[in-house]
Amino acid sequence: MKRLIIATALAGAILAPTMALAAKDSVTFAQRLEPPGLDPRTGAAAAISLTTLYNVYEGLTRIDESGAVQPALAESWTISDDGLTYTFKLLEDVKFHDGADFDSSDVKYTFEANAAEDSQNKRKDRFEVMESIETPDANTIVIKLKERRPDLLEQLGESTAVIVDPASDATNATQPVGTGPYKLDSWTKGDSLKLSAADTYRDKDSIAIKNVTIRFIGDGTARLAALLSGDVDATDVPTELLSSDSLKEDFNIIVGNTNGEVILSTNNANEALSKLKVRQAIAHAINRQEIIDGAMFGYGTPIGSHFAPHHPDYVDLTNTYPYDPELSKKLLAEAGYPDGLELSLKLPPVDNYARQGGQIVASQLEKAGFKINIENVDWPKWLDEVYKKKNYDLSIVAHVEPMDIGIYARENYYFNYNNEKFNEVVAAAESAATPAERTELLQTAQKILAEDAVNGYLFQFPRIYVVRKGLNGVWEDLPLFATDVARMSWSE
Known part of the structure; x- marks a missing residue:
């Protein structure tokens, strides 16, 4: 019976019109789980990070597909010989989605809030080890540690270390405000979430994908049907469906x-x-x-x-x-x-x-x-x-x-x-x-x-992911759970 249901669903998808294929500046993803909230510092669900990390929020550093540390809100840094003091030089002219200027005070606020007694940060210990956080000027942050943390740069690129605007911190779970390339347009609970390129983003002209839709489709056969109908451009598909002949012509199957x-x-x-x-x-x-x-x-x-x-x-x-x-x-x-x-x-x-x-x-x-x-x-x-x-x-x-x-x-x-x-x-x-x-x-x-x-x-x-041919920049490996849309583009 299960095979019959799958076959029927796929047949319907193949016969469906394909007019819904994404425009060259738009992309639609499907993921099986809907995030319970949109603040990646406090929620345990990977769906939060997949949705918001590097899209809405950024940290001082960023982890790339290979797992290497790259600059993000910090353009450079130095580490003292004893490994206890990190000095970060921050990017200038960065703004939050609400128009507020980003500077060193936002980093200090975020990290101190993460370490506070009432903090809900799931990696609170990483911030409790910070003995002091100094802001000698608007574009410099100096973090002194109680003891060495050789992985600190990697950790600052994870979801628990994204920088938030103090003014919007209390509502980030439903109305996220970050410095990232995309801002939240709408969240229809139980259905989808829409992002669009943020006018406040410092490098907005480099963003090829202007509009992002993330659909929440729990059933794997339904996700596959959405791919084949053109409603979705990339998603994970249950492994038992990967052999479908329908995937071979128009899609790439990523295994990492x-x-x-x-x-x-x-x-x-x-x-x-x-x-x-x-x-x-x-x-x-x-x-x-x-x-x-x-x-x-x-x-x-x-x-x-x-x-x-x-x-x-x-x-x-x-x-x-x-x-x-x-x-x-x-x-x-x-x-x-x-x-x-x-x-x-x-x-x-x-x-x-x-x-x-x-x-x-x-x-x-x-x-x-x-x-x-x-x-x-x-x-x-x-x-x-x-x-x-x-x-x-x-x-x-x-x-x-x-x-x-x-x-x-x-x-x-x-x-x-x-x-x-x-x-x-x-x-x-x-x-x-x-x-x-x-x-x-x-x-x-x-x-x-x-x-x-x-x-x-x-x-x-x-990592098993099916991607419509022509969509470039989708990670093969996931060193952490993120959907780095700003580095994706469609081939002409």
């Missing part, structure tokens, strides 16, 4: 990397899951390749810890607990559950890795003696119950921020994991004096997580 680790999130505070042998039993029950083949149609790279395989400091730890369901049963019995263990599995609304992958994971765990009760939830409920209230046993989600192994050291994070040795290693890695020292510490941190089986480590989420 992301920093998204797909994990079986585990509530380590649960009485049973707090036991190492139970977590080891889960780890031995997981067949990663079966999940990748069944849920992702072969796209994805197995991981054994919370680290991206394409990172130079990655260690392959997938054999720490090899697939062995009989050993899982034995460990479960030794942990005090000879008759099995009942657990809930709350799945967010992502068809491939979460919903389909969840079915496969549940089946694997049940073969090893677990009883899994699946509960499908929407994103608001997942964020409330799992992420905020920690009311769950297991879940499946992709953690998409670059270099986010440090989340395991966060107090009261939703994994409920607390390991002082790990915390010390991560803290030392963040302030390492040399690259070699940092590599050794990061590899130690990976091994601790793998041996503790903190979560079920499944696979690295791939």
